[in-house]
Amino acid sequence: MATYRYRCGSHGSFDLSAPIGTAPGTAPCPGCARPSTREYTAPMLGLAPRAAVALLDRTAATAETPAVVSAPPPRPAHRRTPLAPPNPALRRLPRP
Template structure:
């Protein structure tokens, strides 16, 4: 089964699950019954986990109008050196 998206002029988008390749150019709007035209969208190959879906949604929202920040975020705190083997002190530090 594939999910097809249709747009009604009065009620917006609606989704229908149909076998692959059986979607028509129009379908009846479930709310008013008027013809709703098919909208071609990217295939949903995988839904992924919640983190990936959130990243994809955030990227889609900022595609046309990127989020602008006034300054860079805070710098990460430096790690304190670990007291241990004295030979490790001679190693180069990043």
């Protein structure tokens, strides 16, 4: 079932649920029973999973005001120790 939006001249917008692709061009207004025309609107993205909505919001926010980096991140204070002791045979290899 899909939700379609219709607009009545005196009562405003209302929603009607119908199977996908079967929505009529006009529907009776629930308040006055006059024929109301169908409105074509954006899909209801608010019913999407929260993670998807958050991703869309973050993407839209960065499109207008991207985060500007003024410097590379600071290096860590300590260096990682190697997992194995250095091999003396590898000392003779060329270094980049």
